[in-house]
Amino acid sequence: MHFQWYPGHMTKAKRMMRENMKLIDLVIELVDARIPLSSRNPDIDELGKGKARLVLLNKSDLAEEHMNNAWVEFFREKGFVAVKVNSKKGNGLKQIQGAIQEACREKTERDRKRGILNRPVRAMVVGIPNVGKSTFINALAGKACAKTGNKPGVTKGKQWIRLNKQVELLDTPGILWPKFEDQKVGLRLAFIGSIKDEILNTEELALEFIKFMGGEYPGVLEEKYQIPSWGDCFETLRGIAESRHCLVRGNELDTEKAASLLLDDFRNGRLGRITLEKLDNND
């Protein structure tokens, strides 16, 4: 399977990121809880050198709870402050303030020694497309907060959202480009819908997904779609088409449609909580 990310986008994203990095103390990096490593871009470590770091396992509602906890532990062992969140429902957001303080402890201490007290932490949210950056910012900022900077008639600048006395958030998130040179990483990103389906063969992708499910979550598809266990990916896809009445020209099974339906069910959590990337299979 072939994936592509346009170099033009990448260059622009990287330039913006470098510019914005100069303005902030803290990088809040969102990853997808279903693929915590594959949804990262390790370049952020270079770009965010010297900044305080916070990793958020977003969409934790779609991934297995015990795996979420294991991944939080994994990131903590790597020296990041890490928290699992569900930005859509707001779960985990209460912990954010504490996590920000924890991540910025060194900076606060440094400030204090220089006699600087109560200077707010300036933070930026970063992550690959579709990981939930805007949803997170909106959930955290809510409606009540006032925007600062860039007032009409005043100097043009960045928009900052004042969360409280201690934290200001850049209102435009930093977009990281996905890294999918590795076939396995590319597949995982495609499964969660981070690579546009138009440039992929949906049926091929669904067959790969069925293969993954057969290995890691046996019986789940069979139960969901009320189909027998064939042990053959294409037969399973045909089974899903039959069970969901995906037909073309009257009575032929429409496996293309079934493929979209299956991926859609997975992406929306209708197959239950599924972690695609386990701690022990990310080699």
Ligand code: GDP
């Ligand atoms: P961005 O491109 O990183 O800004 O991503 P968006 O904020 O636009 O979110 C992409 C999609 O993910 C939207 O459909 C959101 O509703 C959904 N989403 C964001 N956060 C969560 C979450 O924690 N759980 C679930 N289930 N969906 C989420």
